[in-house]
Amino acid sequence: MSSVNETKFQFAVFLLTGQHRQEVSHLWISIPFCFMYVISIVGNSVILFIIKTDPTLHEPMYIFLSMLAVTELGISIATIPTILGIYLFNSREISLDACFAQLFFIHSLQCIESSVLLLMSFDRFIAICNPLRYASILTLPRIPKMGLVCVVRGMAIILPLPLFLHRFQYCRSNVLSHSNCLHQEVMKMACSDISVNSIYGLFAKLLTMGLDSLLIFLSYMMILKKVLNIVSQAECLRALNTCVSHLCTVLLFYTSEIGLSVIHRFGRRSSPFLQILLVNVYYLMPSMLNHIIYGVRTKQIRGRVLRLFTLKET
Template sequence: MSAVNNTKFNSAVFLLTGIPGQEEIHLWISIPFCLTYVISILGNSVILFIIKTDPSLHEPMYIFLSMLAITDLGLSIATMSTTLGIFLFNSREISFNACFVQLFFIHSLQCTESSVLLLMAFDRFIAIHDPLKYASILNPQRIHKMGLVFVLKGVAIIFPLPFLLKRFQYCQTNVLSHSYCLHQEVMKMACSDITVNSIYGLSVALLTVGLDSLLIFLSYVMILKTVLSIASNAECLRALNTCVSHLCAVLLFYTPMIGLSVVHRFGKGSSPLIQILLGYIYLLAPPLINPIVYSVKSKHLRARIIRVFVK
């Protein structure tokens, strides 16, 4: 009997959703999605190439930026196949195993990106609070170790989720409300007790994104305290200006993530369109906008990019 159930489980699928009610124009809707993915992948790839090949950019701020670009690239690649598959080919089916693999990469990359944003906040605090020791505190060896630790942390924390989901039998409609798989939505499709998954998922969110966002907030409190002690208004504004790009990245990352999490957990009566829009902003906006913001705000990076393309 168990063998029959396992066979049934492995052959079952989830149905992904594009934009309900707009199926007739999905092909047209695919155009902005294709452009978004192309710009995201090209933008982050260019930043990585410039930082890698230009020794003058081998500084802590740009090393952290390259880490952010890598996670953004990963997020774009993790969602691109299913999202474009729906809009271009109406390919809605995804097997359980493929869904679990996708949500593993999405959530582990999200945890890693949250940690990178925390490291970037720490970078800005050290640069403003103790600029003379900045290079010695954030030397390349220490940066690489911190990056590796946070990547391993994200993988280790998210690794149990696919196995926790795989033990369930799924007897609901199996129609997901996004064009990709998320843990908080997939677990609701199970016809078993999901208490363990719910508690573990909430704990992961609090210990990663929740803790990181709190530490980022505290970092900026310390940055403001340091900046306000500067006598010159011009120096004060110059110091704050170095944080603008990072603040944009933080708001762009955490705002839709928190909104989507709240809607999934507490917004049972909310409009499905709100979930869908937040879902797309949640995963598509940061990889698209981060390279643009950092290229515009960083004179050194902008100059290197212009030099590459002018040649």
């Protein structure tokens, strides 16, 4: 242990893990991942292009949707290099600094996405429960400030995690269990006392996603109470229909988060192949499906997409 105490790091890289004992099939496994990444990046880029170029969509609901698309693009860009590097080039090595940077961006973008979903639920709450004050509360100059608060909040809360990790000494195995650097996995590689990271990681989770999910739940309880008091059944269904896309996105995001937590807690008992596959899919699912949900469910975006591709064909 004396050599460990004298040296900050015993090794200079972490080794990421692909599908265990499936190296021969990595090229075939990479095909669906590439397909999912293409759908995610192209779909979210189309949503951003449509919202930017169509003045009729310069409304709070769609601006919040563009913020969601940006965060999902960020998560895709943060995770794609290591996953495709493993499956296409069998490149498993990642430097410590690059690993810390990746986990910072992954976790901070997840926190930002959770905050944006909270803003979108607030938008629906004001639109349904207090429609007369909607335009005065959610003004266009105020929305970018709300987005900036989400970004600063997510980055400020997550920033201590890689800083703590950088001060640790790593003398255990340098083989990580997944294809990306995640805080829960990296801190287990340290031979230092990780209780601060463990406690702060739980605190960060509760302060961001835990608090956001609670506020989203409360907002929908108040929305439901308001909608049930509407006499007209047609008006009631119309009000609920405006929430369906956001509600599907919320369920998809938090279901993925719960799935990841379950895998990290009980994954040791499952097949390594299934564990790594599910972790990668859970990170890709929200960014791949959210723009499809909004594209199908939102009439304005659906019509604009159809016009966009119709013009290209002609």
